[in-house]
Amino acid sequence: MKVTYPTGGVVTEQDLLADDPPPRLLCRVEWGPVTAAQVAFYCAAVGVSDPIHYNIDLARASGFGELVVNGSFRWALMTLSAEECLGALGWVAESTCRHLAPMRVGAAVVVELEQAEPVHDKRCVLVARNIVEGSIVDKCDILLRLR
16 A cells, blocks of 8 residues: 655645645555455455355356455445545544446555545545546545544
């Protein structure tokens, strides 16, 4: 995993309270390719039983043609990215995700986190995007509760 910040340094509370209005990119997390082993382990751990996530023969016979990354795994990557970039400032209080396209196992995932609204009452609304090969495949709205 590689984290980069457009400002060159970590995001501070002052960055979130800055005068320039959102949206503004806060950080970018490059996770690298999602492996079949990661998805299979995740599915076993959380009780996902749909074989298109871990059985290559059944996945090939499906409309997807190959292993597909589970949606809650994808959501977890975005939420973990928020924690990685901004965890020192607060914690994720809520998170909802919309899947826009399938994500294949082997895809290199990049998560971008953007501040969507000004901070209000110690709450910061973020938008996270899973980007694969230049296309947004997921969007997640995250409420960060500041310390």
